[in-house]
Amino acid sequence: xxxxxxxxxxxxxxxxxxxxxxxxxxxxxxxxxxxxxxxxxxxxxxxxxxxxxxxxxxxxxxxxxxxxxxxxxxxxxxxxxxxxxxxxxxxxxxxxxxxxxxxxxxxxxxxxxxxxxxxxxxxxxxxxxxxxxxxxxxxxxxxxxxxxxxxxxxxxxxxxxxxxxxxxxxxxxxxxxxxxxxxxxxxxxxxxxxxxxxxxxxxxxxxxxxxxxxxxxxxxxxxxxxxxxxxxxxxxxxxxxxxxxxxxxxxxxxxxxxxxxxxxxxxxxxxxxxxxxxxxxxxxxxxxxxxxxxxxxxxxxxxxxxxxxxxxxxxxxxxxxxxxxxxxxxxxxxxxxxxxxxxxxxxxxxxxxxxxxxxxxxxxxxxxxxxxxxxxxxxxxxxxxxxxxxxxx
Amino acid sequence: xxxxxxxxxxxxxxxxxxxxxxxxxxxxxxxxxxxxxxxxxxxxxxxxxxxxxxxxxxxxxxxxxxxxxxxxxxxxxxxxxxxxxxxxxxxxxxxxxxxxxxxxxxxxxxxxxxxxxxxxxxxxxxxxxxxxxxxxxxxxxxxxxxxxxxxxxxxxxxxxxxxxxxxxxxxxxxxxxxxxxxxxxxxxxxxxxxxxxxxxxxxxxxxxxxxxxxxxxxxxxxxxxxxxxxxxxxxxxxxxxxxxxxxxxxxxxxxxxxxxxxxxxxxxxxxxxxxxxxxxxxxxxxxxxxxxxxxxxxxxxxxxxxxxxxxxxxxxxxxxxxxxxxxxxxxxxxxxxxxxxxxxxxxxxxxxxxxxxxxxx
Numbered sequence: 001x002x003x004x005x006x007x008x009x010x011x012x013x014x015x016x017x018x019x020x021x022x023x024x025x026x027x028x029x030x031x032x033x034x035x036x037x038x039x040x041x042x043x044x045x046x047x048x049x050x051x052x053x054x055x056x057x058x059x060x061x062x063x064x065x066x067x068x069x070x071x072x073x074x075x076x077x078x079x080x081x082x083x084x085x086x087x088x089x090x091x092x093x094x095x096x097x098x099x100x101x102x103x104x105x106x107x108x109x110x111x112x113x114x115x116x117x118x119x120x121x122x123x124x125x126x127x128x129x130x131x132x133x134x135x136x137x138x139x140x141x142x143x144x145x146x147x148x149x150x151x152x153x154x155x156x157x158x159x160x161x162x163x164x165x166x167x168x169x170x171x172x173x174x175x176x177x178x179x180x181x182x183x184x185x186x187x188x189x190x191x192x193x194x195x196x197x198x199x200x201x202x203x204x205x206x207x208x209x210x211x212x213x214x215x216x217x218x219x220x221x222x223x224x225x226x227x228x229x230x231x232x233x234x235x236x237x238x239x240x241x242x243x244x245x246x247x248x249x250x251x252x253x254x255x256x257x258x259x260x261x262x263x264x265x266x267x268x269x270x271x272x273x274x275x276x277x278x279x280x281x282x283x284x285x286x287x288x289x290x291x292x293x294x295x296x297x298x299x300x301x302x303x304x305x306x307x308x309x310x311x312x313x314x315x316x317x318x319x320x321x322x323x324x325x326x327x328x329x330x331x332x333x334x335x336x337x338x339x340x341x342x343x344x345x346x347x348x349x350x351x352x353x354x355x356x357x358x359x360x361x362x363x364x365x366x367x368x369x370x371x372x373x374x375x376x377x378x379x380x381x382x383x384x385x386x387x388x389x390x391x392x393x
Numbered sequence: 394x395x396x397x398x399x400x401x402x403x404x405x406x407x408x409x410x411x412x413x414x415x416x417x418x419x420x421x422x423x424x425x426x427x428x429x430x431x432x433x434x435x436x437x438x439x440x441x442x443x444x445x446x447x448x449x450x451x452x453x454x455x456x457x458x459x460x461x462x463x464x465x466x467x468x469x470x471x472x473x474x475x476x477x478x479x480x481x482x483x484x485x486x487x488x489x490x491x492x493x494x495x496x497x498x499x500x501x502x503x504x505x506x507x508x509x510x511x512x513x514x515x516x517x518x519x520x521x522x523x524x525x526x527x528x529x530x531x532x533x534x535x536x537x538x539x540x541x542x543x544x545x546x547x548x549x550x551x552x553x554x555x556x557x558x559x560x561x562x563x564x565x566x567x568x569x570x571x572x573x574x575x576x577x578x579x580x581x582x583x584x585x586x587x588x589x590x591x592x593x594x595x596x597x598x599x600x601x602x603x604x605x606x607x608x609x610x611x612x613x614x615x616x617x618x619x620x621x622x623x624x625x626x627x628x629x630x631x632x633x634x635x636x637x638x639x640x641x642x643x644x645x646x647x648x649x650x651x652x653x654x655x656x657x658x659x660x661x662x663x664x665x666x667x668x669x670x671x672x673x674x675x676x677x678x679x680x681x682x683x684x685x686x687x688x689x690x691x692x693x694x695x696x697x698x699x700x701x702x703x704x705x706x707x708x709x710x711x712x713x714x715x716x717x718x719x720x721x722x723x724x725x726x727x728x729x730x731x732x733x734x735x736x737x738x739x740x741x742x743x744x745x746x747x748x749x750x751x752x753x754x
Contacts (some may be wrong), residue, residue, distance in 0.1 A: 043550030083674030114533020142407035
């Protein structure tokens with residue numbers, strides 16, 4: 001890979017591309033919303049109320065953010081623990097996305113909680129160990145640290161700190177195992193958060209297995225995000241990739257498609273077991289039941305079949321469509337549990353729908369992530385290998 | 394090494410202490426049920442006696458120093474709409490039908506969902522029975538509001554710097570001074586009775602049994618969500634006075650104890666399992682590499698052998714050919730020599746024919 005191709009855009013770089021202009025507008029609006037949020041209060045920018053304490057910022061920024069950042073632990077586990085070395089070139093982008101994803105989750109929480117400067121309290125001041133949210137908080141805090149360390153070799157290569165890099169690379173296996181343990185815990189605990197409210201979540205979504213569902217769905221969410229990001233990166237960051245990355249990319253997509261399809265079929269199975277265990281079959285005939293089937297068949301079973309067909313026929317386009325579809329399915333599932341099927345018993349007037357500034361803030365946070373990703377992939381060896389460390393593995 | 398009797402007993406005490414400690418910690422997942430603090434207080438709300446005068450709302454407002462509402466407390470038109478507790482009202486009375494009223498406030502659960510859900514222990518079930526909130530710890534995640542099955546806690550969403558959760562305190566500061574909660578003290582119809590919860594349960598059942606036709610045969614709060622410090626009596630089904638009858642009797646901490654219990658198991662087992670998977674994968678790679686190496690070596694050996702064989706054959710062949718060639722050459726040479734000799738002989742014979750006899754001599 002020649003260095004000129006990766007060099008940070010110099011004077012000749014055209015800053016005024018449509019996407020850059022859009023980014024600038026979104027970031028500017030986000031800044032205004034941020035000022036509003038912190039000077040006028042949560043009530044001024046959101047539709048949250050006493051019956052609906054959690055809205056889009058938890059439903060999307062936290063629940064979807066964490067689930068979709070699961071690509072980090074799944075990819076690194078596949079490569080370093082299961083020994084599937086052909087996925088090696090996918091690890092760095094996945095770790096970077098996971099790190100940025102978690103960093104943004106924490107960033108977004110600063111908007112949602114009432115007194116964000118107290119966010120360290122659950123860990124350092126008063127530990128509410130009976131709370132699943134404590135479990136989530138502790139794991140996210142630790143995992144963010146792990147992801148940061150896992151990401152540092154890229155930064156060290158960029159900066160030329162060979163000794164430090166070598167030290168961190170030696171920790172790879174331990175960090176990966178730690179990452180899988182922490183991910184298992186907080187991915188599942190996010191689902192278990194809702195187990196305390198059986199009277200508020202519709203029985204089709206409430207289950208004693210909620211934590212298992214969240215963990216399993218996070219795995220295929222992560223795999224699908226890696227495929228989805230690959231699609232995006234190939235479209236927009238093709239010039240940043242080296243031959244190894246390009247050569248392995250299709251194999252990664254097909255391998256992940258096969259794995260995702262398999263896991264999704266298993267997920268459909270345990271969801272049906274959940275229906276049987278709680279004897280919730282009769283709800284399937286109701287409107288909620290139809291909506292539940294849209295989620296389970298339309299957004300899990302269907303993309304799982306697309307995945308398997310795509311992997312079998314080596315049809316990259318099909319795999320990519322399945323990837324986006326699955327990601328949307330995860331978002332739908334998390335929305336259902338946190339917002340749509342939550343408080344299902346309340347009269348329509350008391351139900352929640354996010355406000356425009358709430359949606360704007362969420363879009364702002366997504367764009368902060370995209371901008372950071374573009375900056376880092378432009379500067380650091382993420383989509384290509386640094387020439388000095390090429391033959392190390 | 395000698396161990397004194399005193400030391401031994403000391404160790405024993407410590408060991409017993411440790412096991413009892415562990416025992417009490419483990420009780421969340423055991424079959425023991427927490428029955429609440431002994432002698433804790435509660436309030437019995439007999440909704441059949443409530444006349445919807447809103448005096449309790451007024452007293453609550455004053456006792457807690459809350460903002461004055463737009464409409465005065467003697468404006469009973471407020472009762473026409475369904476209201477819930479919020480930052481300006483820790484208790485509200487709602488109207489259900491022409492003469493049926495019911496009061497809502499924090500029920501002060503025996504095992505509160507809010508306290509179980511709080512990740513900074515900002516909620517505490519006090520031994521008086523009150524569930525107390527500590528604003529100084531609260532981060533404002535509002536998980537307590539998600540967790541509360543009665544939808545009681547409210548949040549001051551419009552306060553940018555010091556937002557907090559608000560809810561009834563059971564007038565905890567007044568109780569420890571020996572006073573009654575504000576609402577109980579002011580109630581003109583004795584629809585509210587303050588006392589020890591255990592006594593109130595008995596009182597409630599006594600009232601039901603004395604006038605079975607007057608009451609629904611159920612003391613709401615006796616078992617709901619593991620029991621609450623506030624107890625309710627009603628003349629019509631509780632569902633019709635805005636109280637959910639589908640909450641069950643499982644306390645909130647029990648709902649999540651299973652998921653929480655899986656945490657240490659994952660921490661303990663996952664590293665073992667994953668290291669095992671890693672070792673197997675690595676060993677498979679190693680064996681594959683060994684097999685490959687052996688195969689390559691075998692192939693090379695075989696190829697070398699083959700080559701040697703071919704070479705030998707070639708050599709043999711060549712030697713043979715050479716030999717044949719030499720033999721041929723020799724033969725040729727001999728033949729030629731013989732021929733030459735013959736010719737010479739013939740020539741000589743020709744030349745010496747006359748003297749043939751001489752030669753032979």
